[in-house]
């Protein structure tokens with residue numbers, strides 16, 4: 001297969017959802033269809049079980065299990081599909097945001113009973129920021145859910161994206177009869193059964209045909225005709241371009257656990273979803289069709305065994321062909337590295353690979369050379385962009401409890417924050433270390449890992465901040481004035497950039513209106529204005 005064919009037949013995407021909407025179940029059904037697993041239940045849930053919030057060791061254990069399922073590759077028809085797993089737990093939201101930098105599209109799962117939930121909103125915010133194409137799967141139709149039109153309205157309003165149903169449910173809950181594929185004019189009838197792949201599919205070219213009444217009954221047939229008419233009247237025909245630009249989300253209905261509506265979702269997905277896309281660097285755009293290899297690290301997973309300090313860095317291949325045992329250039333360190341056992345992931349199995357192509361993810365064993373966002377190339381000095389840090393929401397001062405272990409603490413906190421467990425800021429004078437996270441859980445994780453992996457003990461002292469904003473200005477005078485007046489709230493990130501820590505959203509707004517010459521950002525990557533989130537729009 002030539003390089004171009006390899007690209008057109010590759011799909012790399014993430015399934016995202018609020019916890020419990022059915023992400024794990026849908027992933028598993030995809031793998032079943034792809035033949036990557038044979039039985040349901042083979043995919044270990046990476047979700048953090050309810051009630052485990054105080055037991056972070058359990059969570060880390062579960063995360064450990066999820067290493068294997070971080071990336072799941074499988075073949076479907078003649079496509080190579082890569083699913084990148086995203087943790088549903090909100091305390092690991094930043095992990096999810098970063099994983100979204102490595103996908104070309106997403107499938108968003110929504111529970112038809114609950115509709116749009118908190119995590120759904122946050123995840124979509126990130127997708128919209130990156131113009132990631134989104135397909136929506138409305139799940140659990142076997143339950144008594146909300147009216148499908150209301151759900152679509154809610155998605156449009158709350159997630160700020162246009163929708164276009166491509167399938168439509170016939171009844172719901174105990175009355176659920178099946179879905180009608182508006183795109184292909186096919187009727188799929190529902191037969192409950194967890195592991196069955198439904199084959200009861202009827203081609204109904206004309207919704208007015210009597211066959212429809214025979215199949216689903218007169219009442220349901222009339223309702224479907226009325227709904228279909230309304231859909232045609234209200235929604236524009238599906239426009240693939242708008243989907244690829246991230247403005248329009250095609251919507252499917254089904255029930256993942258019953259394997260219903262899943263195959264048509266997958267079939268449409270491989271047809272319409274984008275192939276591996278180009279990525280922007282600080283110098284130029286890199287196209288997947290280029291001959292030379294390039295890639296970036298979007299996730300680092302630590303080994304939980306303290307005797308083995310190695311980690312796995314997940315590299316998304318952007319261009320060219322990645323080869324085992326070839327030297328690649330680590331642009332930040334200005335050093336060459338060779339990888340003797342790069343790993344690929346098939347369902348929940350790891351294996352060593354000799355080569356990988358754009359869209360693929362390879363796991364690279366690392367002894368501490370990588371940090372999130374690092375770039376590998378065949379020699380060109382470029383750095384991939386679009387892997388920003390987002391504003392943490394909880395801030396605490398890191399206090400060393402054992403002066404004899406200061407060095408270990410320094411090293412440990414640098415490495416853990418390179419891995420992306422938390423963000424590190426420093427305040428001068430005194431080099432005070434401030435750790436920022438999106439969830440309380442990370443503080444437990446950091447404290448535990450510092451002690452067990454680096455022998456350093458620490459405590460955290462709560463700080464009264466809620467937002468971190470990176471800031472710049474072309475007006476040096478205004479910048480100096482702001483820094484002077486807000487002295488106590490100004491810290492530096494690991495790259496030495498100035499960051500304003502705010503007590504509340506209100507104090508951010510105040511700063512914005514009082515210092516109009518200063519530009520504030522909620523992500524660390526703001527050189528390219530359209531990639532950052534201007535305050536007020538978040």
Ligand code: G4P
Pocket residue numbers: 017018019020021022023024025026045047088139140141142143254255256257258
């Ligand atoms: P998540 O990864 O998004 O967190 O969700 P997950 O797939 O684990 O699904 C959450 C719960 O919803 C699971 O039940 C799962 O069985 C159920 N579920 C998934 N799809 C459907 C569906 O189409 N219909 C119905 N009725 N339920 C569905 P659980 O009780 O939490 O776990 P389990 O004991 O079934 O494993």
